Amino acid sequence: MTTKTLINTGLAAAMVSALPSLALAQDAPGFDEIGPYIMTTLLFCMAGFLVFFMAAGFAMLEGGLVRSKNVTMQMTKNIGLFSIAAIMYWLVGFNTMYPGDFNGYFAIGGLTVLDPVGVAAADAALDYASVGSDFFFQLVFVAATASIVSGAVAERIKLWPFLIFVVVLTGIMYPISGSWQWGGGWLSEAGFSDFAGSTVVHSVGGWAALAGVIVLGPRLGKYKDGKVNPMPGSNLALATLGTFILWLGWFGFNGGSQLAMGTVGDVSDVSRIFANTNMAAASGAVTALILTQIMFKKVDLTMVLNGALAGLVSITAEPLAPSLFQALWIGAIGGVIVVLTIPMLDKFKLDDVVGAIPVHLFAGIWGTIAVVFSNGDANIVTQITGIVAYGVFTFVASLVVWFILKAVMGIRVEEEAEINGLDTSELGMEAYPEFAKG
Amino acid sequence: MKLIIATIKPFKLEEVREALTGIGVRGMMVTEIKGFGSQSGHTEIYRGAEYAVNYVPKIKLEIAVADSMVDQVVETINATARTGKIGDGKVFILDLEQAVRVRTGETNDDAL
Numbered sequence: 265m266t267t268k269t270l271i272n273t274g275l276a277a278a279m280v281s282a283l284p285s286l287a288l289a290q291d292a293p294g295f296d297e298i299g300p301y302i303m304t305t306l307l308f309c310m311a312g313f314l315v316f317f318m319a320a321g322f323a324m325l326e327g328g329l330v331r332s333k334n335v336t337m338q339m340t341k342n343i344g345l346f347s348i349a350a351i352m353y354w355l356v357g358f359n360t361m362y363p364g365d366f367n368g369y370f371a372i373g374g375l376t377v378l379d380p381v382g383v384a385a386a387d388a389a390l391d392y393a394s395v396g397s398d399f400f401f402q403l404v405f406v407a408a409t410a411s412i413v414s415g416a417v418a419e420r421i422k423l424w425p426f427l428i429f430v431v432v433l434t435g436i437m438y439p440i441s442g443s444w445q446w447g448g449g450w451l452s453e454a455g456f457s458d459f460a461g462s463t464v465v466h467s468v469g470g471w472a473a474l475a476g477v478i479v480l481g482p483r484l485g486k487y488k489d490g491k492v493n494p495m496p497g498s499n500l501a502l503a504t505l506g507t508f509i510l511w512l513g514w515f516g517f518n519g520g521s522q523l524a525m526g527t528v529g530d531v532s533d534v535s536r537i538f539a540n541t542n543m544a545a546a547s548g549a550v551t552a553l554i555l556t557q558i559m560f561k562k563v564d565l566t567m568v569l570n571g572a573l574a575g576l577v578s579i580t581a582e583p584l585a586p587s588l589f590q591a592l593w594i595g596a597i598g599g600v601i602v603v604l605t606i607p608m609l610d611k612f613k614l615d616d617v618v619g620a621i622p623v624h625l626f627a628g629i630w631g632t633i634a635v636v637f638s639n640g641d642a643n644i645v646t647q648i649t650g651i652v653a654y655g656v657f658t659f660v661a662s663l664v665v666w667f668i669l670k671a672v673m674g675i676r677v678e679e680e681a682e683i684n685g686l687d688t689s690e691l692g693m694e695a696y697p698e699f700a701k702g
Numbered sequence: 703m704k705l706i707i708a709t710i711k712p713f714k715l716e717e718v719r720e721a722l723t724g725i726g727v728r729g730m731m732v733t734e735i736k737g738f739g740s741q742s743g744h745t746e747i748y749r750g751a752e753y754a755v756n757y758v759p760k761i762k763l764e765i766a767v768a769d770s771m772v773d774q775v776v777e778t779i780n781a782t783a784r785t786g787k788i789g790d791g792k793v794f795i796l797d798l799e800q801a802v803r804v805r806t807g808e809t810n811d812d813a814l
C-alpha cells in the first residue's frame with residue numbers, strides 16, 4: 265500500500281488541481297500495471313545487495329580458516345574472482361544462461377544489454393523486472409559458485425591458474441549448466457526442481473572444488489604416515505563473522521529467488537522463505553554443536569560454522585514449501601552430513617581447507633533430494649537426474665580445465681613457497697606483517 | 703653472582719614476580735617461550751582430527767643475583783610456581799662472570 269500511495273501521489277496532486285481533466289490519470293499506467301514490475305525490480309536489487317555481501321562472507325570465512333601466512337592470497341583470490349565473475353557474466357554468461365528460446369542444452373549468448381535510460385512503461389518487461397536488476401541479481405549468484413572453489417583449494421594453488429579457472433567457470437560452465445534449469449532448458453522441462461540453487465549454484469561450486477582438490481593434491485604435511493595433521497585456521501573470529509555474513513546474504517539468495525514481489529502471495533512467500541532459511545541455518549548449527557560434543561567430547565566451532573552453512577545449502581533447493589518444522593529437520597540433516605563427511609574426506613586424503621565440499625556439494629545434494637518431502641510437484645527420479653547431470657558435467661569439465669592448466673602453466677606453488685606461505689612467496693605482502701612467524 | 707634461569711607456567715608469572723620483588727629481587731628478564739619436558743605436549747582436536755601439540759608455552763625468567771640471595775630466590779620460585787602437577791617447570795643456576803650497569807658503569811653486585 266505504501267508504494268501504491270507513493271506512486272499515485274503525483275497523480276493525485278494533479279487531479280486535485282485540475283479535477284475535470286481525468287484524461288491524465290487514464291493515460292499514465294496505474295499501480296496494477298507497473299506495481300509488480302517496480303516491486304520485483306526492487307526485490308532483485310535488495311536481494312542482489314545481500315547476495316553481493318556474501319562475497320565478503322566467503323572472504324572472511326576463508327581468511328579465518330587459512331593459516332596467517334596465506335591470508336593475503338586468500339583475500340586477493342576473493343576480490344579477483346568476484347570481479348572476474350562480474351565481467352564474464354556480462355560478456356557471455358548471462359545470455360548463455362538465459363538464452364530465451366534454445367535447444368535446451370547449450371547456447372552461447374552475447375553481451376548483456378540493459379534497458380535504455382528512462383525506459384517507458386510500455387517498453388519495459390512489466391510482467392517481470394528491469395534487465396539491470398535481473399542481470400545484477402543473477403551475477404552475484406555465479407560469484408558465489410566461484411567463491412566455493414577458492415576455499416577448497418586454498419593455501420597451495422597459484423593465483424593466475426585459479427583466476428583462469430574462474431573465467432571458464434563463471435563465463436562458460438556455470439551458465440551452460442544453469443541454462444538447463446533456470447534458462448528453461450531440458451531439466452526444467454523434465455520437472456527438475458531447484459528453487460534457489462542447492463544444485464545449480466552450490467553443488468556446481470562443490471563439484472568444481474572437488475575436481476580442483478583432486479588435481480591439486482593435499483597441502484604439504486597434511487597427511488603423513490597415515491595420520492591427518494590438522495592445520496588450524498588463523499582467526500576464528502573472522503570465520504564466525506564470515507558465516508554470519510553468509511547467513512544474512514542467504515536471505516537475499518533464497519528470498520530473491522521468488523523472482524516476483526508484485527502480489528500479496530509473492531511478498532508473503534518471500535517472507536516465508538526468510539523464516540525457513542533462518543530455521544534451517546539455526547538447526548544446522550545446533551546439530552553440529554551437539555554432534556561435535558558427542559563425537560569429539562568438545563564442541564568444534566569451525567564445524568558449527570560449517571553446520572549453519574550446510575543447513576542453509578540444504579534448504580536452498582526448496583525454501584518456500586516447507587513448514588518451519590520441515591525446514592528444521594532438513595537443515596539438521598545438513599548439519600549431520602557436514603560433521604560426518606569432513607573427516608571422511610580426510611580419509612580419502614582430499615584436502616578441503618574450509619569444508620566447502622561437505623557444505624556445498626554434499627548438503628547441496630541432500631537439499632535437492634529433500635525437495636520431494638515438501639513440494640508435491642517434484643519427484644525423486646527427476647531430482648536425482650538433475651543431481652547426476654550437474655555432477656557429471658561440472659566435475660568432468662572442471663577436471664579437464666584443471667588438467668589443462670596443470671599441463672600448461674602448473675597450478676601448484678613450489679614446495680618452499682608453500683612452506684613459507686603464499687603471502688610472502690607469491691605476493692610479497694603479508695596480511696599480518698607485525699606478527700611473529702607462527 | 704649467579705644467573706638463575708627458570709621456566710614456569712605462564713599463569714604463575716605475576717605470583718612469582720610479586721614474591722621475588724617481595725624478597726628484594728630488583729629486576730628480571732621475562733621471555734615467552736615454547737618447549738617440552740616430561741609434560742611433552744598434549745593432543746588437541748580440529749575438525750575431527752586429533753593432533754599433537756609437541757611444544758608447550760612457558761615463561762622463561764632470567765634473574766641475576768648476588769651469591770647470598772641464590773638459595774632464597776630458588777626457594778621462592780619453587781614455592782610460588784609449584785602447582786604439584788606435571789609441567790611446573792625447572793630452575794637452572796649458572797655462574798655469572800660479570801655484570802655492568804650501563805647508565806653508571808657500576809660493576810658486579812653494585813650493578814644488580
